[in-house]
Amino acid sequence: MTCSQTLGNNNTNKYQICEEIGRGRFGTVSRVYAPATGDFFACKTIDKASLSDDLDRACLDNEPKLMALLSYHPNIVQIHDLIDTDSTLSIFMELVHPSVSIYDRLVSSGTFFEPQTASFAKQILQALSHCHRYGVVHRDIKPENILVDLRNDTVKICDFGSGIWLGEGETTEGVVGTPYYVAPEVLMGYSYGEKVDLWSAGVVLYTMLAGTPPFYGETAEEIFEAVLRGNLRFPTKIFRGVSSMAKDFLRKLICKDASRRFSAEQALSWFNDKVN
């Protein structure tokens, strides 16, 4: 292993940067080594010059704060350290190694079997229930933002860059998220709350089972139209091997009416009643 280039305040050389393990809109994620303790971490470095507006800057401020607020939960990537300079912000996090997301797994091995999807579903819901108990709405739940620790099949939610803190009963507005996974109330411009994460989680679980998202289009506009129609189908050819219980569960998450959609807590109790 060769880790060069150092990172640290006042030349403390606290961390040595190893290889790049991921790339997002605003920066890169690298594996880093802390010589003092012998530990490895993931470091997301955001180039402040790449932030074009106040919304981007607010997201940058929010991400480490929300992660700290949520620490510790076994299904949420934990924040370890922060280095803020004039030009960059580096967030040091618990490392998931190798860095594999549900998206990577879908690309490399295709669809997931129902028992593994159920195990991941429970962990995702436990993470969301924890987030929502602390008033944090993730707003960008998608396969790329759910990491899989292959050593023990534990999933960990990452990337709170689009997250928001809402007080009890509070709602927000603004289009945030990723086309295939975004909830209809977000696209409609309505005020919305934490239930948007349950819609997205439902779409992720559907995609794990089917290999394609439930609402599809060639362009972002076409995807948005399909999401707004919210016509949820389970084509027999694809869902032949999937239980009616699983389809029932997905209908309770991918439900257009947010007031009738399961909360994370309701989804977990349903899960504990039916699956265990």
Ligand SMILES: Nc1ncnc2c1ncn2[C@@H]1O[C@H](COP(=O)(O)OP(=O)(O)OP(=O)(O)O)[C@@H](O)[C@H]1O
């Ligand atoms: N803690 C971690 N351990 C291992 N890999 C990670 C970790 N955090 C992020 N990654 C990898 O880096 C990628 C990008 O991370 P992240 O989504 O946080 O960046 P981003 O810039 O916020 O991306 P986006 O463009 O989606 O907003 C992830 O998809 C994953 O592959």
